[in-house]
Structure formats: C-alpha cells, structure tokens
Amino acid sequence: MGYTPRRSRTLNQRSFIVIICILLGLLWHTWSNPACDSDFEDGDEEYTEAPVPVPSPLEEDGALPCSKIPGAKDTVVVIKTGSTEFVDKLPRHLNTTTRCYPNYLIFSDYEEDYGGQQIIDALDSVSPNIRQEHMDFALHRRLKEMGRAALAAEELSKVPGDPSAWTGHTDNPGWKLDKWKFLPMVNRTLHEYPDKKWYVFVEADTYVLWGTLLHWLNTLNSDEPHYHGNQMAISGDLFAHGGSGFVVSHKAMRMVVDHFHEYHDSIEQFTDIHWAGDCVLGKAFRESGVPFTFSYPVLQTDHPGMIPYLTPEGKTTDDPKKRPWCFPAVSYHHLNAEWVEDLWQFEQKWLEKRHLNDTGFLRHSDMFKEYIIPHMRAPKMDWDNASDQNKMETDNFEDCRTQCHSDGSCLQYSFRPETKICKMSYWPKMGMEGDGVRSGWILDRMWNVADSMPQCTDEGFL
Incomplete structure (x- = not known):
C-alpha cells in the first residue's frame, strides 16, 4: 500500500516541473520578441538585430545562381589589393564573389599563397632600379625580406579604399605603392589571359553586381576598343576611377599593353611625379588611341547607402533626359567585408528568382526598392x-x-x-x-x- 501513493506523488511532482518549464519558456519567448512589446505606431520601426548570414541558394545541380550567366567564361575579373588592407578585405571575397568568376586574378604588393589562392605581386615588373632604390618601395622591400611581419600597426590604418581620403593617403606606405600597380597589373593580366573578351578591374572594397555587369558586356563588341569607367579628372586628364571598377575590351587591352611596352620608361617617370595610378592608366589609354566612355551612374564611387537614388545630387549624364534612377546598377565602392557578403547574398537570391537568359537586370530603382528600403525597416x-x-x-x-x-x-x-x-x-x-x-x-x-x-x-x- 505504501509503494503506490509514493509513485503517484512522484508523477505529480514531475508534471508540476514540466508545467513550470513550459510557462517559463512562454514568458522568455514573449519577453525576447521585440514585436510583442513594440510601442511604435508604425510597426516598422522596432529595433532588431542584423540577420545572421545564411548560405546562398544553390541551383538543383549544386551550382550558384551566378555561375551560369552567359558571357562569364569570356570575362576576367581582376582584384587589386595591398598588404596593408589584405586581411580585412580580401578573405570575404574568396568566400563570396570569386565563387562566381570562372576567371579571376588577385594582385597585391606582395606575392604569396593565401590558403591555396595565388596572390600576384603587381610590382615585380617595375624597373629593378626603382624597386631597389625608390623611397616609395620601402614597404615593398621590407615585405620581400620579412613577409607580413614587416607591417607596423600604424601602416594598417587609412589603407587604400578609405572613403575619407579622396586624394589618397600619400603618407601611407600602401598608397605610395598603389600608384605603381596599374599598368604592370594590366600587362600581366593580358599575359595570363590573352584571349578573353572582357577584363574588369576592381578593388577589394568594390562590389560588382555580376549578373547586371554581364548583361551590359553582352551589349558591347569586344573587338572594338572599349575603356569604360566612372569619370574622374586630374589636371585635365580624364580617367576611370579605380575603386568604382572599370571595364576594358580585348582590343583596348592589346592597344594599351603595346603602348606600355613602347613607352615603359616615360610612363614610369610620369608615375613617379603623380599620385593616382588610375589617372596614370587613363593617360596611357588615351595616348594609345583608346577612347574613354563615361559610365556614371552605372558604376558608382560610393557605398550603396550613400547613393542619392532620388535626388538631383551627383554627376550629370550625357543625356539629361536619362534619369540615374532608371540606369542599371553595376558597382559600388567603399564596402567593408560585411557589406560585400550582404550584397552577394542579396544578388544570389535575386538571380535565383530570374531566368538567367532573360534580359532582366538590376536598375538603381530596383536596388532602392529591393535592397535599400528593407534596410530601413528598423x-x-x-x-x-x-x-x-x-x-x-x-x-x-x-x-x-x-x-x-x-x-x-x-x-x-x-x-x-x-x-x-x-x-x-x-x-x-x-x-x-x-x-x-x-x-x-x-x-x-x-x-x-x-x-x-x-x-x-x-x-x-x-
């Protein structure tokens, strides 16, 4: 008789504990859900944490949506970076954007193997006397001797791509080297990929909307000399802004590389007295007979959050009837690693919803409605x-x-x-x-x- 009551009492205690746990769980869920106690009248202005990135969607055969777009195999993407910014910016690209590119190269100021990825020293073809004696190459010489251990903490600040410096950080060792990379990088790229139709040059803090870019390139003839970029000028020299990304056809690559070989010494002399390597390159394109095509607002100099999508701010277009709101969106600049991944995830989902052979592409109006406004919810x-x-x-x-x-x-x-x-x-x-x-x-x-x-x-x- 004593055994049975003791068993019933144990069951009642367990039931009580289970009920308490359920109630506590419900209370925790209520307290932790900001939508439950929001006092905002619009319901769209509650505080929320940024979502944790999730793996991008794959096609049924396991391929990324970005990997099958027509024209991809005819295109080379060239990423320019530097040892002072490398660790902060490049690794995220290797996990996102470069997975979409059948052909790509990465140039820096120090040759190395980074997790199986070859990083090319863009400065190896600069004249030996400059590399060995010029004061701009002090960091390069230290890197050759000591590797990454040569970098001081202060040299990792204000690296190339810092939006606070529109004229560059000429006192930073990375900036001093950066201007010397452009033409040697173009020359090496053509050597590595001599028969591709298109060459797209970007920096480590640039994001290119790959699907829209390839739609654009499919409207052009690579047998003609094309040099497209976001227009800038220094002392009357027009050039494509490097951080916005610029596009070069096979014909134009041949012309500017031939010019580089013929006038190598004078180009290095001009580079020595200039501060902007993208301007040096633009001058070489012009002198080689390649016309420059203004490509704003397709290519942008800034972060997507700073683009004046609806206002009259910014540069004018070649035709005042054309509204920036309706132009395709191809590139953004001054992005940290988190924003590169966020845009990449967004683009993969957008591509997944559309047939890759259609004529659709993302306009700035689409970016505002589908990417910018969702970031304004809270x-x-x-x-x-x-x-x-x-x-x-x-x-x-x-x-x-x-x-x-x-x-x-x-x-x-x-x-x-x-x-x-x-x-x-x-x-x-x-x-x-x-x-x-x-x-x-x-x-x-x-x-x-x-x-x-x-x-x-x-x-x-x-």
Missing part, C-alpha cells in the same frame, strides 16, 4: 543615415522621431545623444556606420516617394 544604433536638411535640439531619440513624424515631408531622422542634435531629411538615404548616432526612417513615406517616381521605360546601358 531604427539603427551607431548608424548615420546622412540626414542634414533640418537640424534642431531635442531631448532624446524618441522626441526626434516625433518631430519627423509631425513634419509631413520628413522621411528620416537621426540623433546624436552627446550633442542632443536631431537631424531630419526630405530625401532618402540609408547611410552607413557612424559611432554614437541613432537613425530612423518612416517606411511608408519611403515607399510613397519611390512609388511616385515615373516608371522606367527603355532606359538601358550607356
């Missing part, structure tokens, strides 16, 4: 959305948000706690990382502005 900490059209003092972020909502034209707002300055804007920008700044957007107004834009018609590539 306010962000340590993020500056570049609001700058209306400034005022407020006590806190919530008051700043209220001020923006009360202004029917306001689309976004930001608040810096230490100054108590609230900024608003009537034009949309996603912005980018900014310490101490909190930013928010009014999502339904963003959509209203985007939907009110005139429909794109037959605007295509340049």
